[in-house]
Amino acid sequence: MPAHAPETTHDDPLGRERAHLTASRSALRAMREDVEALDIRDVTANWVNAIVLQAQIDDRIKALADLAHTPLFFGRLNYLHAPGAELAEGAEGEQFYIGRRHVHDADGDPMVIDWRAPVSQPFYRASKKDPQDISLRRRFGYTGGELTAYEDEHLSDPAEAAAVSKLLQQEIERPRVGPMRDIVATIQPEQDEIVRSGLSGSVCVQGGPGTGKTAVGLHRVAYLLYAHRDRLARTGTLVIGPNRSFLHYIEQVLPALGELEVKQATVDDLVARPGLEVRGTDAAESAVVKGDARMAEVLSRAVRSHVSRPTEPLMVVRGSRRWRVPAYELEEMVEELQKRDIRYGAAREALPQRIAHAVLVRMEQAGEAPDDRVQDAVARNAAVKAAVKEIWPPVEPAKLVLRLLSDPEFLALHAADVLTEDEQKLLLWPKPFRSVKSAKWSAADLVLIDEAADLVERTHSLGHVVLDEAQDLSPMQYRAVGRRCTTGSATVLGDLAQGTTPWATRSWDEALAHLGKPQAVLEELTAGFRVPREVIAYASRLLPSISPGLAPVSSVRETPGSLRVAAVAEAAGLDAAVVAACRDSLAHEGSIGLIAADARIPVLAEALLAAGLPHLSPGEETTSESRLTLVPASLAKGLEYDYVVLDEPAAIVDGEPDERTGLRRLYVCLTRAVSGLTALHSAPLPVALA
Ligand SMILES: Nc1ncnc2c1ncn2[C@@H]1O[C@H](COP(=O)(O)OP(=O)(O)OP(=O)(O)O)[C@@H](O)[C@H]1O
Numbered sequence: 001m002p003a004h005a006p007e008t009t010h011d012d013p014l015g016r017e018r019a020h021l022t023a024s025r026s027a028l029r030a031m032r033e034d035v036e037a038l039d040i041r042d043v044t045a046n047w048v049n050a051i052v053l054q055a056q057i058d059d060r061i062k063a064l065a066d067l068a069h070t071p072l073f074f075g076r077l078n079y080l081h082a083p084g085a086e087l088a089e090g091a092e093g094e095q096f097y098i099g100r101r102h103v104h105d106a107d108g109d110p111m112v113i114d115w116r117a118p119v120s121q122p123f124y125r126a127s128k129k130d131p132q133d134i135s136l137r138r139r140f141g142y143t144g145g146e147l148t149a150y151e152d153e154h155l156s157d158p159a160e161a162a163a164v165s166k167l168l169q170q171e172i173e174r175p176r177v178g179p180m181r182d183i184v185a186t187i188q189p190e191q192d193e194i195v196r197s198g199l200s201g202s203v204c205v206q207g208g209p210g211t212g213k214t215a216v217g218l219h220r221v222a223y224l225l226y227a228h229r230d231r232l233a234r235t236g237t238l239v240i241g242p243n244r245s246f247l248h249y250i251e252q253v254l255p256a257l258g259e260l261e262v263k264q265a266t267v268d269d270l271v272a273r274p275g276l277e278v279r280g281t282d283a284a285e286s287a288v289v290k291g292d293a294r295m296a297e298v299l300s301r302a303v304r305s306h307v308s309r310p311t312e313p314l315m316v317v318r319g320s321r322r323w324r325v326p327a328y329e330l331e332e333m334v335e336e337l338q339k340r341d342i343r344y345g346a347a348r349e350a351l352p353q354r355i356a357h358a359v360l361v362r363m364e365q366a367g368e369a370p371d372d373r374v375q376d377a378v379a380r381n382a383a384v385k386a387a388v389k390e391i392w393p394p395v396e397p398a399k400l401v402l403r404l405l406s407d408p409e410f411l412a413l414h415a416a417d418v419l420t421e422d423e424q425k426l427l428l429w430p431k432p433f434r435s436v437k438s439a440k441w442s443a444a445d446l447v448l449i450d451e452a453a454d455l456v457e458r459t460h461s462l463g464h465v466v467l468d469e470a471q472d473l474s475p476m477q478y479r480a481v482g483r484r485c486t487t488g489s490a491t492v493l494g495d496l497a498q499g500t501t502p503w504a505t506r507s508w509d510e511a512l513a514h515l516g517k518p519q520a521v522l523e524e525l526t527a528g529f530r531v532p533r534e535v536i537a538y539a540s541r542l543l544p545s546i547s548p549g550l551a552p553v554s555s556v557r558e559t560p561g562s563l564r565v566a567a568v569a570e571a572a573g574l575d576a577a578v579v580a581a582c583r584d585s586l587a588h589e590g591s592i593g594l595i596a597a598d599a600r601i602p603v604l605a606e607a608l609l610a611a612g613l614p615h616l617s618p619g620e621e622t623t624s625e626s627r628l629t630l631v632p633a634s635l636a637k638g639l640e641y642d643y644v645v646l647d648e649p650a651a652i653v654d655g656e657p658d659e660r661t662g663l664r665r666l667y668v669c670l671t672r673a674v675s676g677l678t679a680l681h682s683a684p685l686p687v688a689l690a
Pocket residue numbers: 168171172181182183186187188191207208209210211212213214215216495498529530637638639640671
C-alpha cells in the first residue's frame with residue numbers, strides 16, 4: 001500500500017483532493033448559512049413553538065459547524081459500478097468521499113457522504129477477498145487539520161498485496177490529550193459488524209483490554225441514531241459506564257459525531273431516588289447476597305404479601321339505597337387480578353373499578369340505568385376506597401426494603417426457602433434504622449428499592465441501551481439495566497478477565513439472562529489497538545490465573561522498547577524512582593498516567609508535588625500544559641494514557657480482598673498504555689510476572 005507524500009503542483013492527486021476539501025468546506029459553510037438565515041417569524045404562531053423550533057435550528061447550526069481539527073472527510077471510495085446498478089448496462093463507476101457528516105453542493109449533489117450511509121459501508125468492510133464492487137479505497141492522512149497524505153488500496157487488482165494500514169497505526173499512536181476521540185476513520189471490519197448490527201437485536205461483546213469495545217459501543221449508538229432517527233428520538237438512548245470519571249472521559253465522542261442527545265449514566269444514577277442518599281456501604285458478603293438474583297423472588301413475594309383475602313362484605317351507600325358486594329365476590333376479583341401479569345400498582349388501580357362494576361350490575365338488576373359516571377363515582381366512594389386500602393394497600397418500595405433489612409421475621413417469611421439462614425443474617429442491618437430518611441442506604445440497597453419499585457409500577461423503557469464494563473455488575477444490577485430496555489435492545493460490552501467486584505460476571509449467558517436478553521448475539525473482539533504487543537504479552541501472563549480459557553489479545557502494533565520493568569533495591573527509594581519515571585515520560589508527547597494502589601495515592605501525590613510535578617485526577621481533562629494524571633488503581637478501568645508509570649504491582653494486588661481480584665485489578669492497570677509502560681517495584685512481583 002503506497003503512502004504518498006505531499007506534492008506541490010496543482011494537478012497532482014493530493015492537490016485535487018485538497019481542492020475537494022476546500023470546496024466541501026465552502027459547501028458546508030453555505031449549508032450553515034442557509035440554516036442561519038431561516039426566518040421563523042411567519043411559521044410559528046405561538047412563542048412556545050418558536051422556542052422549540054429555534055432550539056432545533058440552533059442544534060442544526062451546531063451540527064453543521066466546521067471544526068478546524070476534525071477532517072471533513074477521511075476516505076474515498078471508487079465504485080466499479082454505480083451502487084445498486086451493478087447489473088444495469090452501461091452503469092458507470094462513481095466516486096464518494098466518506099466523512100463524519102453529509103455535505104452537499106448548491107444543486108444538492110453529495111460532496112461528502114455520512115460514514116453511516118449504506119454507500120459508505122464498503123469503506124469499512126471491503127477487502128481483497130471481498131472487494132464489494134470497490135476499485136479504489138483511499139484513506140486520507142491529516143496533520144493539524146491539513147490534508148497531507150493518502151493511502152490507496154486497489155481492491156479489485158489481484159496483483160496488489162493486502163497490507164496493514166500505516167495511517168491506522170499513526171492514528172492510534174497520535175499523542176492523546178483531552179477526552180476520548182472517535183475512530184470513524186479507522187473502524188475495523190469486525191468492529192463495523194457490531195457497529196452496524198440491527199436495532200432489533202441485542203449484542204454482547206467480549207473483548208480484552210483495548211480491543212475497542214467502548215469505541216464500538218459509542219459508534220453503534222451514532223449508527224443507530226442515523227439509521228433509526230425518528231424511532232430513537234421518541235424512545236431515547238442511554239450509555240451506561242462504571243463511574244463519573246469514565247463518563248467524563250468518553251462524553252465528547254458522540255457530540256463529535258454530531259449526536260448531542262444521548263444520555264450517559266452510571267448504574268448508581270439509574271437507581272437513584274430523590275430524597276435517598278447513599279451513605280452506607282456493605283461488607284462484600286452482604287453485597288453479594290443483596291446483588292443475587294434470588295433477591296428478586298424475595299422482593300416479589302414481599303410485595304405480593306400485602307394483598308389480603310377479603311373476609312367482610314362491602315356495603316356501598318348511594319342516596320337512600322345500599323348495595324352489598326359479598327366477600328366471596330371480592331375474593332374472586334382479587335384472585336383474578338393476582339393471576340394477571342400486571343404490576344402491583346396497576347392491579348391496585350383496577351380493583352375499585354371492578355368493585356364499582358359489581359355494584360352497577362346490582363343497580364341494573366334493580367331496574368336502575370346507571371352510566372359510566374355512576375361507575376366512576378362508586379369507584380371513588382369512601383367505603384370502596386377503604387376496602388381497597390385494606391385488601392390491596394399501597395406499597396412504598398423504600399419502606400418495604402427497610403422492613404426486609406430490619407425485621408428478621410418479615411424477611412424470613414419471604415426468604416424462607418429462597419435464602420439460607422446465614423444469607424438472611426447477612427442482609428439484616430446490625431442495628432435497624434427507624435425510617436427511610438434516617439437509614440444508611442448502600443448502593444446495593446438502592447438497586448433492591450429499584451426492583452421493588454418496578455414490581456409496583458413498570459419502569460420506563462428506552463429504545464437502546466449501551467452497557468459498558470458490564471462484567472462488574474451484579475445480577476440485580478443487570479436486572480435494573482434490563483428494565484430500562486425491556487421494549488428496546490441493548491449492547492453489552494465487557495471483559496470477563498477485568499471483573500473486579502465480588503459478584504463479577506462469570507459467563508455472558510448468565511448475565512444476559514439476568515438482563516432479560518437471553519437471545520443476544522455474543523461477539524468476540526480479539527485484535528488489540530491500544531496496548532503494544534510486548535506489553536499485552538506481559539499482562540497476558542496473568543490470564544491463566546484470572547480467567548482461564550480466555551484467549552489473549554493479539555495486538556495490531558509492534559512498538560519495540562514499550563515495556564520496562566525495573567526493581568528498586570530499597571523500598572525507601574521507590575517514590576523517588578517513580579517521580580523520575582514520570583519526569584522521563586513527560587519528555588514524550590501525550591498523556592501520562594501514574595497508576596498506583598489506592599492506598600499509595602496520598603504519598604505519591606505529595607512526592608509529585610515536592611518534585612514540582614503538578615498532576616490531575618481521573619475525570620479532570622488533560623491539556624497540553626497538564627498531561628500527568630495520578631490514577632488510583634480502582635479508577636483505572638476503561639481509561640488510557642500514552643505512557644503509563646505503574647507503581648508497586650504487589651500493592652495493587654494486596655489492595656483487593658482476594659488474590660484473584662488483586663491480579664485482575666493489576667491486569668487492568670497493566671493494560672492502560674498506548675506507547676509505553678514502566679513498572680517499578682520494590683516488593684516481589686506476582687509469580688507470573690517475575
Ligand atoms: N479501529 C480503531 N481505530 C483506531 N483506534 C482504535 C480502533 N479501535 C480501538 N481504537 C483505540 O484503541 C483504544 C482502546 O479502545 P477502547 O477504549 O474502546 O477499548 P476497550 O476494549 O473498551 O478497552 P478496555 O477493556 O480497556 O476498557 C482507544 O484509544 C481507541 O480509540
